[in-house]
């Protein structure tokens with residue numbers, strides 16, 4: 001029997017034909033699952049129970065949702081499923097960083113990265129970086145994901161599924177302290193799904209993460225940044241600047257032609273952030289491109305008056321690209337100029353370099369090869 005899987009529509013509960021659509025409950029919000037149950041003639045609280053089973057307890061087997069009546073579970077098993085990701089491949093780097101490669105229902109691949117942070121008391125703080133698109137349309141010159149081009153948007157379910165599946169792979173009793181939307185793709189180019197994913201991750205009866213433990217990283221799609229902060233207040237925002245003038249930025253971050261620095265920074269100044277929130281500015285340092293003392297002084301000038309911190313990321317190399325990683329002394333000097341100007345600036349040591357899990361290194365090699373082949 002061929003099953004048709006839908007992520008949106010509820011089934012027709014009166015239809016007993018074998019070709020009945022199977023509804024994937026993963027990715028649905030609480031209200032949608034409630035509606036799904038109401039259509040089945042079940043009370044609304046059944047929907048809340050299912051929501052909690054999926055997101056709080058991570059259950060994927062409808063039959064194990066033990067507080068649902070058996071008859072309803074049997075009916076559910078015929079009409080619905082909870083889609084699940086299994087890692088196609090897990091790579092572990094020398095520093096403990098792990099990269100999960102997930103195969104989606106349509107065969108596309110995306111990656112998530114888990115980063116352990118050892119604490120002085122011997123415990124570990126875990127962070128997870130998740131993807132929001134297959135590939136990316138932004139075309140940043142220093143980023144391997146950009147070489148795949150844009151393939152497709154991830155649904156909210158597929159974004160959250162990365163978290164749920166990676167949560168299953170944590171050691172017993174551990175949890176993710178932070179989740180960053182910083183993997184493959186530009187999250188604001190997939191705004192609706194990114195907002196829905198944040199809502200699923202922060203729902204108190206679901207995953208229940210505090211919004212301040214989530215961070216969305218963007219190349220700076222100014223109008224959508226404002227919309228995102230209005231929709232899901234409290235979530236951290238990281239804006240990738242990577243240059244301190246429009247000419248340089250336009251060469252390495254093509255969206256700058258549409259949303260130049262002035263527009264991005266004006267938006268940042270006017271974001272309705274809470275008192276304790278500050279924006280993170282990301283700056284990939286490329287030798288001879290954007291790493292001069294003059295660049296640092298310009299950057300300090302641009303950020304004056306914005307409550308922020310700056311993360312400096314010496315570029316993570318990959319083959320066939322002509323950029324170079326700056327010398328440590330150059331990076332140190334850049335940071336010194338920023339801190340002397342009163343900015344909090346940090347040099348972020350890349351994690352997972354040996355397994356190509358660091359920032360800007362996530363990509364499906366087959367897609368890159370396909371694209372290169374089409375061009376030649």
Ligand code: SF4
Nearest residue numbers: 136138140143146185
């Ligand atoms: S750096 Fe981010 S926005 Fe730019 S191409 Fe890579 S994934 Fe896309």
